Amino acid sequence: MTTExxxxxxxxxxxxxxxKVSVPPKPSNSMSSSVNNMKRRIIFMVLIYFLLIxxxxxxxEKEREPLWKKFVKEVSNGFAIMLWVxxxxxILTYIL
Numbered sequence: 551m552t553t554e555x556x557x558x559x560x561x562x563x564x565x566x567x568x569x570k571v572s573v574p575p576k577p578s579n580s581m582s583s584s585v586n587n588m589k590r591r592i593i594f595m596v597l598i599y600f601l602l603i604x605x606x607x608x609x610x611e612k613e614r615e616p617l618w619k620k621f622v623k624e625v626s627n628g629f630a631i632m633l634w635v636x637x638x639x640x641i642l643t644y645i646l
Contacts, residue, residue: 624630
């Protein structure tokens with residue numbers, strides 16, 4: 551279902567959005583019920599707009615870095631390179 555068709559169906563009928571948003575109880579006074587119903591429809595349209603444009607209220611998952619990239623970063627920083635060079639020199643002096 552596209553965003554526009556969802557928007558049109560929700561503006562026409564508020565049934566799809568009631569699954570995500572709790573609906574306040576209907577007023578008992580018949581004279582103010584049409585005004586309250588109109589207010590509820592406006593509130594639902596605003597909520598639908600925010601749900602469609604902004605999305606759900608949840609954080610996006612952070613991209614994970616592969617283990618081999620983490621290992622290469624740890625092994626190739628400045629101090630680690632000095633340790634590698636020192637260890638290679640120690641091995642060479644031991645062998646010679």
